[in-house]
Structures are given as structure tokens and as C-alpha cells.
Amino acid sequence: MRRQPGHVAVIGAGFAGLAAALRLARAGVRVTVLDALEGPGGKAALGFPEFSSGPTVVTMPQVFRALHARLNLPAPALEAARPTTTYHGDGRVFAPEALHVAGSLDSTLAQLSLAEGRRYAALLASSRRMYLDAQDTFLFAPPPGPARLARYALTRGRRAAPQVPLRRLVRSGSFMTPFWLRFATYLGADPYRAPAVLHNIAWVELGYGVWHLRGGLLELARTLHARATALGVRFEFGTHVTSLSTHGGQVLGAHTSQGAFAADAWVSAADRALTLSWLGKSEKPTPRGVSGFALQLRLSEDRGRSHHIYWPAEYAREWQDIRAGRLPRDPTLYLHLDGTRAFMLVNAPPDPGLTDDPREYGELLLARLQDRLRTSEGGPLPVQEWRALSPAEYARTAKAGALYGRAPHGLSGSLRPGWQLPHARNLAQVGGTVHPGGGVPLSILSGWNGAGQLLGLPFDDLDGRRVPQGTEVWPFGL
Numbered sequence: 001m002r003r004q005p006g007h008v009a010v011i012g013a014g015f016a017g018l019a020a021a022l023r024l025a026r027a028g029v030r031v032t033v034l035d036a037l038e039g040p041g042g043k044a045a046l047g048f049p050e051f052s053s054g055p056t057v058v059t060m061p062q063v064f065r066a067l068h069a070r071l072n073l074p075a076p077a078l079e080a081a082r083p084t085t086t087y088h089g090d091g092r093v094f095a096p097e098a099l100h101v102a103g104s105l106d107s108t109l110a111q112l113s114l115a116e117g118r119r120y121a122a123l124l125a126s127s128r129r130m131y132l133d134a135q136d137t138f139l140f141a142p143p144p145g146p147a148r149l150a151r152y153a154l155t156r157g158r159r160a161a162p163q164v165p166l167r168r169l170v171r172s173g174s175f176m177t178p179f180w181l182r183f184a185t186y187l188g189a190d191p192y193r194a195p196a197v198l199h200n201i202a203w204v205e206l207g208y209g210v211w212h213l214r215g216g217l218l219e220l221a222r223t224l225h226a227r228a229t230a231l232g233v234r235f236e237f238g239t240h241v242t243s244l245s246t247h248g249g250q251v252l253g254a255h256t257s258q259g260a261f262a263a264d265a266w267v268s269a270a271d272r273a274l275t276l277s278w279l280g281k282s283e284k285p286t287p288r289g290v291s292g293f294a295l296q297l298r299l300s301e302d303r304g305r306s307h308h309i310y311w312p313a314e315y316a317r318e319w320q321d322i323r324a325g326r327l328p329r330d331p332t333l334y335l336h337l338d339g340t341r342a343f344m345l346v347n348a349p350p351d352p353g354l355t356d357d358p359r360e361y362g363e364l365l366l367a368r369l370q371d372r373l374r375t376s377e378g379g380p381l382p383v384q385e386w387r388a389l390s391p392a393e394y395a396r397t398a399k400a401g402a403l404y405g406r407a408p409h410g411l412s413g414s415l416r417p418g419w420q421l422p423h424a425r426n427l428a429q430v431g432g433t434v435h436p437g438g439g440v441p442l443s444i445l446s447g448w449n450g451a452g453q454l455l456g457l458p459f460d461d462l463d464g465r466r467v468p469q470g471t472e473v474w475p476f477g478l
């Protein structure tokens with residue numbers, strides 16, 4: 001085992017930084033966490049203080065359970081969410097039940113014609129195959145080196161349809177094409193520029209299910225923060241890092257709004273592009289991934305717990321707008337209801353310099369949402385107060401507000417950067433912008449294991465490889 005550093009500084013108190021600090025503290029290392037925000041949670045911690053400004057749904061629940069077990073915390077209050085209801089332009093409503101929850105495809109196929117059902121099952125089968133093929137190299141393992149990449153390419157790589165764009169793979173000639181394209185946005189892709197391999201993301205949701213965490217994900221960040229504090233981790237909130245000083249390939253200290261900090265080793269759980277800029281370097285000029293524009297809504301009555309997607313008249317048009325740097329006038333609306341809290345999210349271009357007034361665009365989105373809700377059960381939302389979160393707001397935690405770092409376009413674009421940065425041997429770069437990727441469970445895996453690598457500890461998959469009960473009923477005959 002490597003010699004343990006005496007003092008490690010972690011930059012960023014989002015999920016990745018919290019996971020890193022906890023793994024280090026458990027190993028007996030002295031840890032200080034620096035974050036520009038006033039509290040823990042990163043992308044979940046902007047806006048209203050009582051609910052998340054970013055992540056709403058839990059996937060890979062086994063990772064959350066394993067993390068709690070490692071930290072001697074009571075098991076998280078997770079329950080399978082009702083299927084996401086999708087409302088299509090032609091008036092169709094479709095709510096696919098996750099295989100893991102339903103135990104079969106029957107309830108999903110009953111909503112489709114025979115031909116649509118066959119196509120659905122075939123696309124679900126290909127997403128499952130891509131996911132299972134990818135997991136040992138790209139998800140539940142350290143960043144792959146050339147040998148492991150070559151092995152993947154030779155054994156399973158061809159099944160990931162390397163030369164095929166996602167839009168061609170999922171073309172259904174029916175109302176379902178946007179349904180399948182949207183999963184690529186979970187990694188920040190423009191779905192019309194994404195490679196076919198991002199189709200594997202669909203399996204995580206449609207196979208293993210979407211889960212709900214009681215209290216929400218911001219509350220989880222607060223629980224992890226409290227556990228870290230109890231283990232002796234020191235948090236310096238309101239501390240904005242401006243640069244890192246290096247000598248002989250090692251980071252010696254950070255310059256911050258609160259003065260200089262020194263440490264023996266470092267974890268940066270902030271956007272990789274920001275870390276590089278603190279080191280005086282820049283990322284290769286690749287396009288940034290997608291940003292978001294969200295509304296947090298306080299409601300005057302409890303509307304229960306559910307997820308909905310309202311498709312626009314023309315999905316392709318929404319992405320033309322985003323590519324041109326415009327906030328789309330008729331975007332896909334994602335709505336998450338949780339008691340008296342509602343969260344609405346649309347895709348947006350990654351440019352905090354947008355001149356649109358966030359309040360004005362927020363009003364347009366709210367009017368559109370209420371319009372769609374007028375004809376559905378429950379009617380429009382009883383909104384008491386709302387807040388807009390624009391790409392400029394998300395840029396407080398990510399370069400240009402790109403939620404997942406660089407755009408995962410083209411085959412090599414979908415390969416996430418590793419945990420090592422040039423000229424910074426004692427620094428591990430972790431979080432949603434690097435391996436294994438975006439989303440809360442993968443950011444946690446990144447932080448937990450990037451910190452583990454600094455200490456020479458073996459990779460811990462936090463039970464990620466465990467196939468949830470229920471999915472083994474997959475109907476192979478289809």
C-alpha cells in the first residue's frame with residue numbers, strides 16, 4: 001500500500017467531493033473540504049434551500065445502499081417510483097413500467113401496438129446488452145488504460161455499433177423516437193450528435209428502475225456532510241479557489257478567496273475544465289455538453305409524487321435551437337412532483353452569457369406547463385412561489401453551465417477523462433465530468449474511488465454490478 005498523505009484537501013462538496021472526503025476520513029486521513037457555495041450538495045444546492053436544484057431521481061439504488069452501509073448510516077429510504085408518464089405530440093400517453101419493478105414487459109407492451117411493442121423490446125434488449133458489455137470497463141472499474149480499451153474493443157466493442165449515430169440506431173418511425181433519444185441527454189449529449197453506445201443509459205432506467213429517495217437528494221448531501229463532520233472532516237464553505245500552485249509535478253497549495261491553503265495531496269471534485277484552468281492549462285477545445293434551465297415551484301397543496309415528460313411538437317427543432325445557442329421556445333418539459341414541491345427542467349445551451357431574462361423565459365415555460373396540465377388529471381399546479389435556475393446559475397458549479405462537462409459526441413467523446421491530470425501527480429480529478437460519468441451514483445463512485453486510488457486502496461464498486469432482483473426475468477425470447 002502507498003504511504004498515506006497526512007492532510008488531503010478536497011475541492012468541491014458536491015456528491016463526488018463528499019464521497020471522497022468520507023473515504024479519506026474513514027481511512028484516518030485529515031481532510032479539509034473547500035467549496036465556493038455556502039453549504040454541501042453542489043448542483044443540488046442552488047436555489048430554494050428546502051429542495052434540490054438539480055438531481056431529482058435516483059438510479060442504481062444499490063450504490064446508495066452500499067454507501068450507507070460502508071458509512072454505518074441507516075439504510076436510505078428508497079422506494080420504486082411510479083413509471084414516468086410521457087405525453088406525446090399526437091395525444092398519446094405512454095408510461096413504461098421498469099422491468100425490475102413490473103417483473104415482466106406485459107404492462108408496458110399493453111400500451112403499444114404489436115409492431116411498436118416488438119420495436120420497444122428490441123431496443124430495450126440492445127440497451128441491456130450495451131450496458132452489460134460496458135459495465136466492467138466503463139462503469140464499475142478504474143479509468144481504463146489502452147490495454148483494457150483494446151480488450152473491450154476486440155471482444156464487445158462491435159456490439160456497441162461504433163460507427164452508428166444514436167439517431168440511426170433508435171429510429172422507430174413512430175412517436176417513440178424522441179423517447180429513446182432523450183437518454184443521451186443524461187450525459188449532456190445533443191441526441192442528434194450522440195454515438196449509439198449512449199443507448200446503454202436507457203437500460204438503467206427502463207431495466208433497473210427509477211427510485212425515489214424520501215427527503216430528496218439535497219437531504220442526502222446534508223446527511224453525508226453530517227457524517228463527514230462527525231468523522232472529523234473540516235468544511236470551509238464560501239471559499240472560492242482561484243488557482244493551484246505546483247512544484248515538480250505536485251500541487252502544493254490553493255489560492256482562494258479566503259487566503260492560501262496547503263495540503264499533501266488533493267482531490268478536485270469540481271468540473272475538470274476548472275481544475276485545469278487553476279493549473280494554468282486548458283481542455284482540448286471540445287464543445288461543452290448541454291446545460292439546463294429549471295424552475296423550482298412551491299405549491300399550496302400536496303400533489304403527490306410522480307414524474308412526467310411533455311414532448312414538444314417537434315423534438316428536432318428544440319435541438320436546432322440549442323445548437324444555435326438559443327433557449328428553445330417549445331422544449332421538452334420534464335416535471336417532478338414531490339408533495340408541495342415541483343421541479344421542472346428543460347434542456348438549454350451551455351452558455352451563461354445568454355441575454356434572455358431568466359424570469360421572462362421562466363414565465364414562458366410555466367405558462368406552457370400549466371397549459372399542458374389543464375387537460376390532465378389534477379389540473380394546473382397551484383403555484384405559490386417559484387424560482388428560475390438558468391445556465392448562468394449552473395455555471396456557479398460547472399464551466400459554461402455544462403452539467404456534465406464536455407459533450408459526449410463521437411465515439412471517443414463518450415469516453416470520459418480519467419482521474420489523473422498532467423503535472424499534478426498528487427491530485428485526483430473526480431466527479432461528474434470525468435470517469436465513470438455524470439449522475440449522482442456515478443459521481444459518488446468517482447469520488448469514492450478517486451480518493452481510494454490516492455491511498456492505494458482497491459476499487460470498490462459499491463455493489464454497482466449487482467443485478468437487482470426482478471431483472472433476471474428478462475424475456476430473452478423477444
Ligand SMILES: Cc1cc2nc3c(=O)[nH]c(=O)nc-3n(C[C@H](O)[C@H](O)[C@H](O)COP(=O)(O)OP(=O)(O)OC[C@H]3O[C@@H](n4cnc5c(N)ncnc54)[C@H](O)[C@@H]3O)c2cc1C
Nearest residue numbers: 012014015016036042043054055056057241431432439440
Ligand atoms: C438540473 C439537473 C438535473 C439533474 N438530474 C439528475 C437526476 O435526476 N439524477 C441524477 O443522478 N443526476 C442528475 N443530475 C446530475 C447530478 O446532479 C450531477 O451529476 C452530480 O450532482 C454531480 O456531482 P459532482 O459532485 O460531480 O459535481 P457538483 O455537484 O457540480 O460539485 C462541484 C462542487 O465544486 C464546487 N466548486 C466549483 N468551482 C469552485 C471553486 N472555484 N472553488 C471552490 N469550489 C468550487 C461547486 O460549488 C460544487 O459544490 C442533474 C443535474 C442537474 C443540474
